[in-house]
Amino acid sequence: MATIKRALISVSDKSGILELAQALTKLNVEILSTGGTAKLFRDNQIPVIEVSDYTGFTEMLDGRVKTLHPKVHGGILGRRDLPEHVAAMKEANIPNIDMVVVNLYPFEATVAKPNCTLEDAIENIDIGGPAMVRSAAKNWKDVAVLTDASQYANVVSELKSTGGALAEATTFALSVAAFNRVSQYDAAISNYLSAIDYAASMANNQPVTHQFPAQSNTNFVKVQDLRYGENPHQQAAFYRDLYPAPGSLVTAQQLQGKELSFNNIADGDAAWEAVKSFDTTACVIVKHANPCGVALGATALDAYSKAFQTDPSSAFGGIIAFNTTVDKAAAEVVSKQFVEVLIAPDYTAEALAIFAAKANVRVLKIALPTGGATAWEQGRNSHESKRVGSGILIQTADNHEISQSDLKIISKKQATPQQMADMLFAWRVAKYVKSNAIVFCGNEMTLGVGAGQMSRIDSTKIAIIKAQNAGLSLQNSVVASDAFFPFRDGIDALAEAGASCVIHPGGSMRDEEVIAAADEHGLVMVVTGIRHFRH
Numbered sequence: 001m002a003t004i005k006r007a008l009i010s011v012s013d014k015s016g017i018l019e020l021a022q023a024l025t026k027l028n029v030e031i032l033s034t035g036g037t038a039k040l041f042r043d044n045q046i047p048v049i050e051v052s053d054y055t056g057f058t059e060m061l062d063g064r065v066k067t068l069h070p071k072v073h074g075g076i077l078g079r080r081d082l083p084e085h086v087a088a089m090k091e092a093n094i095p096n097i098d099m100v101v102v103n104l105y106p107f108e109a110t111v112a113k114p115n116c117t118l119e120d121a122i123e124n125i126d127i128g129g130p131a132m133v134r135s136a137a138k139n140w141k142d143v144a145v146l147t148d149a150s151q152y153a154n155v156v157s158e159l160k161s162t163g164g165a166l167a168e169a170t171t172f173a174l175s176v177a178a179f180n181r182v183s184q185y186d187a188a189i190s191n192y193l194s195a196i197d198y199a200a201s202m203a204n205n206q207p208v209t210h211q212f213p214a215q216s217n218t219n220f221v222k223v224q225d226l227r228y229g230e231n232p233h234q235q236a237a238f239y240r241d242l243y244p245a246p247g248s249l250v251t252a253q254q255l256q257g258k259e260l261s262f263n264n265i266a267d268g269d270a271a272w273e274a275v276k277s278f279d280t281t282a283c284v285i286v287k288h289a290n291p292c293g294v295a296l297g298a299t300a301l302d303a304y305s306k307a308f309q310t311d312p313s314s315a316f317g318g319i320i321a322f323n324t325t326v327d328k329a330a331a332e333v334v335s336k337q338f339v340e341v342l343i344a345p346d347y348t349a350e351a352l353a354i355f356a357a358k359a360n361v362r363v364l365k366i367a368l369p370t371g372g373a374t375a376w377e378q379g380r381n382s383h384e385s386k387r388v389g390s391g392i393l394i395q396t397a398d399n400h401e402i403s404q405s406d407l408k409i410i411s412k413k414q415a416t417p418q419q420m421a422d423m424l425f426a427w428r429v430a431k432y433v434k435s436n437a438i439v440f441c442g443n444e445m446t447l448g449v450g451a452g453q454m455s456r457i458d459s460t461k462i463a464i465i466k467a468q469n470a471g472l473s474l475q476n477s478v479v480a481s482d483a484f485f486p487f488r489d490g491i492d493a494l495a496e497a498g499a500s501c502v503i504h505p506g507g508s509m510r511d512e513e514v515i516a517a518a519d520e521h522g523l524v525m526v527v528t529g530i531r532h533f534r535h
């Protein structure tokens, strides 16, 4: 148990601090505070002793030195259970400080401002705050450390219920949170400074940053432990970014169903990222990280019915995502198939009642991002990463958007507006299919998806087989390929299957041969100049 008799409060973000200080005062806790915090307390008739009066050392150097004093750090760090410490503190006239409430200079918010100067950034590096946080966190058996306003209410309620003490489990948890906060803070400083191009910054008289800093520090926060990983013999947990993008999978609210598994989360992300990329009502069904059915529709039911038709056998046990509210009509039909996970921005009450009868189905609700200037505000990661050996590959995310004006028709045959629209739909789907990706589409739905093959011709053949298996005609279909066709064989195969248009990046050594094949077959061929490999 840590008995709280004296608290040092020094906060930049003053939200909730008056309520905390009032509660501490009622519990007879003596409060020490730094300049701005002490003034706020005095203005609100809360008894407070200024740290400078307490130490006898006036704050100096524009606040750079306020609490860096043995009477502060000795009071926090001295062990109450060691007679030598107790004697040394008595000898030096250093009383115990049992609680430290500190939040730090707003470094992260400062550097996020568009015109932040290097000088502003440096001035917002807190030194005394983290030092006190670390001292208190190290001495957690005797000292409580609060670093975030969200912790105040629980601490106050425990203090009230015990008459002024906190359990070791509480002070340990606070200590862990404090070290985590300091590590996040230092990571933010290190990331910012590591990205500065010093020479360019000096030449331009403002900070110029590299896309990829000399050191990359990331903080992930655990969302939940998972029963197992990709396979049952692997252990796993799910972590989120410190500041998750709005509308990303980690912001999901699970409304019902079994616990999410590792593969559910990975596949759920693939389905959600794909479906939310469409502006009109869409449904995406994913199996093993690949869409096995994607469609647009007038309603959720219409989109689902079309998406399901692409590959009913693969859709069994799939992850189904909508970018629109799931209503009764859609729920009635969806609930007839075996579904692992359902994702949508919302559900009607009637739809939820239908799924409630299927207790195992995991139903996730994710608010669609409302938009903004940055990729993050639009709900997208700005960067992607992939572990390799003892390294990590980091790249900017594949957030490329194409519009009709970016497309170039390179065949003799021209496209109708409907074919153009179908090709743009197919191209969007192909972006979410693992390479080599070949996607046949028509009538705003996928007709056959060939994914993840080592050769493009095999993906083409698989897509054709998929359509045949589902009984879907490929006559007059459009085809998207995530990368160029290296040989004409793919073009021959898709033309023979009945396709009328093909969209791909172009740029192969044998483009001439490929274009000639398209013209021979009377195909429309459109190039994007952009590739969408996905591994």
Ligand SMILES: NC(=O)c1ncn([C@@H]2O[C@H](COP(=O)(O)O)[C@@H](O)[C@H]2O)c1NC=O
Binding pocket: 010, 011, 012, 013, 033, 034, 035, 036, 037, 038, 063, 064, 065, 066, 067, 068, 102, 103, 104, 105, 125, 126, 127, 128, 129, 130
């Ligand atoms: N230098 C010091 O000794 C020091 N001690 C506390 N601080 C910070 O000063 C801020 C509070 O200042 P004030 O109470 O004056 O508003 C807190 O964010 C705290 O982390 C310090 N500031 C920066 O390093």
